[in-house]
Amino acid sequence: xxxxxxxxxxxxxxxxxxxxxxxxxxxxxxxxxxxxxxxxxxxxxxxxxxxxxxxxxxxxxxxxxxxxxxxxxxxxxxxxxxxxxxxxxxxxxxxxxxxxxxxxxxxxxxxxxxxxxxxxxxxxxxxxxxxxxxxxxxxxxxxxxxxxxxxxxxxxxxxxxxxxxxxxxxxxxxxxxxxxxxxxxxxxxxxxxxxxxxxxxxxxxxxxxxxxxxxxxxxxxxxxxxxxxxxxxxxxxxxxxxxxxxxxxxxxxxxxxxxxxxxxxxxxxxxxxxxxxxxxxxxxxxxxxxxxxxxxxxxxxxxxxxxxxxxxxxxxxxxxxxxxxxxxxxxxxxxxxxxxxxxxxxxxxxxxxxxxxxxxxxxxxxxxxxxxxxxxxxxxxxxxxxxxxxxxxxxxxxxxxxxxxxxxxxxxxxxxxxxxxxxxxxxxxxxxxxxxxxxxxxxxxxxxxxxxxxxxxxxxxxxxxxx
Amino acid sequence: xxxxxxxxxxxxxxxxxxxxxxxxxxxxxxxxxxxxxxxxxxxxxxxxxxxxxxxxxxxxxxxxxxxxxxxxxxxxxxxxxxxxxxxxxxxxxxxxxxxxxxxxxxxxxxxxxxxxxxxxxxxxxxxxxxxxxxxxxxxxxxxxxxxxxxxxxxxxxxxxxx
Numbered sequence: 001x002x003x004x005x006x007x008x009x010x011x012x013x014x015x016x017x018x019x020x021x022x023x024x025x026x027x028x029x030x031x032x033x034x035x036x037x038x039x040x041x042x043x044x045x046x047x048x049x050x051x052x053x054x055x056x057x058x059x060x061x062x063x064x065x066x067x068x069x070x071x072x073x074x075x076x077x078x079x080x081x082x083x084x085x086x087x088x089x090x091x092x093x094x095x096x097x098x099x100x101x102x103x104x105x106x107x108x109x110x111x112x113x114x115x116x117x118x119x120x121x122x123x124x125x126x127x128x129x130x131x132x133x134x135x136x137x138x139x140x141x142x143x144x145x146x147x148x149x150x151x152x153x154x155x156x157x158x159x160x161x162x163x164x165x166x167x168x169x170x171x172x173x174x175x176x177x178x179x180x181x182x183x184x185x186x187x188x189x190x191x192x193x194x195x196x197x198x199x200x201x202x203x204x205x206x207x208x209x210x211x212x213x214x215x216x217x218x219x220x221x222x223x224x225x226x227x228x229x230x231x232x233x234x235x236x237x238x239x240x241x242x243x244x245x246x247x248x249x250x251x252x253x254x255x256x257x258x259x260x261x262x263x264x265x266x267x268x269x270x271x272x273x274x275x276x277x278x279x280x281x282x283x284x285x286x287x288x289x290x291x292x293x294x295x296x297x298x299x300x301x302x303x304x305x306x307x308x309x310x311x312x313x314x315x316x317x318x319x320x321x322x323x324x325x326x327x328x329x330x331x332x333x334x335x336x337x338x339x340x341x342x343x344x345x346x347x348x349x350x351x352x353x354x355x356x357x358x359x360x361x362x363x364x365x366x367x368x369x370x371x372x373x374x375x376x377x378x379x380x381x382x383x384x385x386x387x388x389x390x391x392x393x394x395x396x397x398x399x400x401x402x403x404x405x406x407x408x409x410x411x412x413x414x415x416x417x418x419x420x421x422x423x424x425x426x427x428x429x430x431x432x433x434x435x436x437x438x439x440x441x442x443x444x445x446x447x448x449x450x451x452x453x454x455x456x457x458x459x460x461x462x463x464x465x466x467x
Numbered sequence: 468x469x470x471x472x473x474x475x476x477x478x479x480x481x482x483x484x485x486x487x488x489x490x491x492x493x494x495x496x497x498x499x500x501x502x503x504x505x506x507x508x509x510x511x512x513x514x515x516x517x518x519x520x521x522x523x524x525x526x527x528x529x530x531x532x533x534x535x536x537x538x539x540x541x542x543x544x545x546x547x548x549x550x551x552x553x554x555x556x557x558x559x560x561x562x563x564x565x566x567x568x569x570x571x572x573x574x575x576x577x578x579x580x581x582x583x584x585x586x587x588x589x590x591x592x593x594x595x596x597x598x599x600x601x602x603x604x605x606x607x608x609x610x611x612x613x614x615x616x617x618x619x620x621x622x623x624x625x626x627x628x629x
Contacts, residue, residue, distance in 0.1 A: 035561065042569030043557040043576060045504025045544035052503035220508040220516050220604050221570045270506070270570030271604045302509040 012439050049270055050238040051299060053226045059088055061288050061298035062140035064130040064147040065308065066122035069158075069377040070169065071151035073120055073129070080146040081132060086139030088292050090147070091131040093117040095287055097256040100174075102344050103279050106249055113174035114343040114380070116254055116283050122151075123171055123342035124379050126308035133288045133296060156377035160316055160337035163376050171342055171375040180340070180348045180373035187373070188355040190334075192427035193366030195322070198331025202322030206403055209318045210395035214311035214339070217384050221270020223309055224299025225281050227289040230263075235286050238265045242272040247279050254283040255290075262286070274383030278310050278345055313347055313381035314339040315354070317395040322366075323403055327414045331366040332359040336392065338373050341380035346387070348373050353388030359427060360396035361437045362418040367427035412445050413456055422462050435461040473537050477502070478546025486533050493517045493528035496543060504544035504573040508602065515601030518574035519543045525581045527600075544573040547580065555621040556580055556614075565614035567605035574601045579615045587626075589619055 041047035064081075078090050093099045093115055100112040118129045130147050134140035155169045162168055163178040171178050182188045199205050225239040241247040244264045252259045269276060285298040300309060315338055322331035336354055340347035351373035358369045384390075400418075404411035419437040426432055438461040445452050459466050468488040475482050477500060484499040496502045496519065505528055508514035512527040519528045520542040547554055553561065556579045566572050575598060582589055582597040589597070594615045603611060 036564065036566065038569060039561040039564075039566050040553075042566040042572045043544075043553065043560045044548050045573050047569050048503075049506070049570065051507065052497075054498060054501075054503075218604055219568075219570075220514055220602055221506065221568075222508075269568060270508075271568045273604070302511060302513075 012443075013436075047268060049221060049268055050224060050226055050240045050266070051221070051297070053228075053238045055226070055228050055295040058226070058295045058297055059133050059135060059288070059292055060137040060140045061131050061133050061285055061296050062137070062144040063128045063304075064132065064144040064149070066118065066125060066127040066129060067149070068122055068151050068153060069125050070154040070156035070171070071122050072154060073118060073122060073149060074152050075148075075150040076130065077148040077150075078130070080148070081130075081143040084134070084139055084143040084146060086135040087132060087143040088135065088294075089133045089288065090143065091117065091133070091284065091288060091291070092129075093119045095291065096254065096284070097287075098254050101250065101254050101279075101283075103246070103250050104344065104346060104349060105253070106246065109344070109348055111174050113172055114345075121154075121173075124377055126304070126379065127342070128284070128308075131284050131288060131298075133292050158376055158378055160314075160339050160372070160374040160376060163374050164372065169377075171377055175375060178375045180344065180351070180375075182348075182352075188352050188369075188371040190355060190358060190367055190369040190427050192368070192429075193331070195320075195331040195333045195366045195368040198366040199320070199322040199333075202330055203325045204323045204407065205320065206323060206399070206406060207318065207320040208399060208402060209316070210391075210398060211316050212314055212391045212394065214314045214379070214381060215384060216306055216309070216311045217271070217273035217275030218305065219269075219271030219273060219275055222300040222302060222305040223276055223281055224297065225285050226295060226297045227282070227285045228295040229289050229293060234261050234263060235289060236263045236265060237282055237286065239282055240269050240272070240276055241266055241279075241282070242269055242274070242276040246277070247282050250279040251282045251286055254279075255286055273385050274312070274387060275305075275309050277383040278380075280309075308379060310341070310345055310380045310382035312384035312387055312390070313341075313350060314378075315391040315395075317392065319395060319399045321399065321403060323407065325407070327403070327407060327409045327417050329362060329364050329403075329418050332362075332364045332368075334358050334367075334369040334371075336369065336371040338371070338388070339378060339381060340373050340375055341378040342375060343380040344373075345380045345382040347381055350381075350383070350388035354392045356428065357389045357392050358396075360393070360400075361420050361435070362415075363420040363424040363432075364418065364427070369427075410452075412441055412450060412452065416441055416452075416456050416459055417467070419461070421460075421464050423464075437461060471534060473533050475533075475536065475538070476540045478542060490533050491529055492519070492521075492526070492531040492533045492536060492541070495533040496528065496541070502543050502545050505577075506570055506573060508570070513602075514571075514574075515578070515598075516571050516574040518577045518601065520577055520581055523581060523584060525578045542577070542580070544576055547576065555625070556583065556618040559614040559618035559621060560611075563610050563614035563617055565607065565610040567603075567607045571601055571603045571605075575603070575611055579618060582615065583619055583622060587619060587623055589616070591616065
């Protein structure tokens with residue numbers, strides 16, 4: 001059998017490896033083989049995913065979604081839809097007890113800026129307007145297709161910098177402007193030292209621009225839930241959410257019900273990657289189950305998963321660096337735009353994460369950053385694998401490579417020269433600890449057969465000696 | 468078109484049920500027979516997670532109208548572990564860490580079963596070709612390929628030791 005086991009290198013940080021004289025102290029699990037506790041269920045097909053639950057009298061919910069990027073809703077005509085055989089009920093915004101929400105209100109992020117079902121306006125293509133509950137999936141789809149919405153088109157805006165210009169169409173009235181406000185400021189900012197002074201005395205100034213597209217998590221199991229009303233009036237929610245308690249609390253706030261009237265059965269997720277952190281199917285399925293007094297299933301089809309589930313945000317990042325001839329970066333200025341799409345979801349937090357990650361794992365004495373969380377008429381973006389950080393890293397490390405190329409320097413030496421060390425004050429006024437970047441680069445160089453001069457091999461993340 | 472009674476041989480047992488017009492093999496297995504190992508990932512034959520064996524051949528069960536396979540022999544993941552004992556493919560998937568979220572696993576194991584039935588000594592390329600219609604979005608393809616090769620090795624050893 002071929003395990004790819006990487007042996008633990010015990011030569012670094014020996015002081016932290018337990019009592020002297022022992023090899024690894026109590027650090028014994030990493031590098032050993034431990035069977036996954038869920039593997040047997042997976043290979044026998046007995047792991048229960050939410051859609052494996054099939055309560056009797058299960059009704060199906062399908063959504064009628066916006067056919068416009070940005071429009072006023074003039075009329076919603078349900079006449080033909082209610083006449084479809086098997087359609088039990090059609091929900092509109094008026095059926096949702098507390099129709100306006102934002103998922104991060106649980107940690108004090110506001111304002112509420114997103115309707116569960118659209119009221120008088122749609123702000124992105126595919127925004128939910130009406131929920132059709134029916135005996136069969138086919139009847140629910142037929143009913144949803146027969147709803148007629150009359151729109152008055154509004155000018156859309158799809159570009160973050162366009163959205164911030166004077167006179168741009170206003171995307172989200174609950175904010176009043178096309179950006180999220182951070183404690184009274186128009187963006188999340190870092191001010192450390194004086195970058196302009198650094199640029200003036202630098203040997204070189206490099207400015208480059210980076211841009212990423214939205215990325216769909218595309219889990220093989222689509223987003224969904226089955227809600228089962230209980231005899232005592234509570235609701236049992238089988239969900240593939242990545243965030244059971246977060247979903248429970250947000251759903252309770254939307255239903256205006258005490259948290260203990262809901263029970264989430266979850267924890268088994270057929271791929272999430274951040275795409276199942278938003279609370280988008282459970283609240284409306286709960287309302288449907290209460291009104292129809294039947295179990296209700298609401299699960300995205302593949303097209304919905306690709307079109308309306310929130311992707312990783314597109315980002316645009318401009319980095320300007322002041323660099324000395326020897327490769328030391330003395331000033332870094334970053335302007336970063338996160339495309340939140342039409343609603344906040346997790347993007348105000350993602351933008352803060354991006355700011356927290358700047359200027360990368362380097363000690364740069366002068367740092368300036370403006371990180372904008374921008375609203376546009378695109379699909380709301382949200383969590384995905386290191387969101388806020390991943391694209392920032394793409395930009396920062398591309399920038400490092402380009403500087404190395406421009407100055408004909410070894411890209412690893414450039415990084416070792418600028419790498420943060422334990423005890424350095426970071427741009428956010430936090431003292432760096434447990435950095436280890438120097439050792440990681442040294443080890444990577446060794447494994448890749450990339451030769452480093454003795455002075456660079458002697459560097460350590462615990463001291464600034466040799467710099 | 469009315470509903471009709473359909474009969475299948477599922478994991479060696481004769482099963483009869485009422486199929487609604489247009490019912491797929493996947494929906495019949497999951498909803499009529501309670502066999503939920505095969506999953507709906509895309510419902511358009513692109514992800515492979517609904518794969519079952521029809522007369523030994525892997526098929527995307529979400530694209531098969533169930534009446535078109537009436538009377539045929541269907542094998543699902545539930546029919547693989549005989550008497551609760553994991554077979555070579557299943558145990559290799561466990562030992563080689565070839566599962567992550569587990570959602571693609573049923574389809575992966577079924578295509579592996581079909582491959583090893585037809586070719587007891589597959590090359591790495593054969594394995595990659597066999598699973599090429601199955602999506603693992605956790606991107607754990609490498610351990611899956613290793614597990615299938617390991618399963619082939621275990622199965623050959625068993626044959627020799629018998």
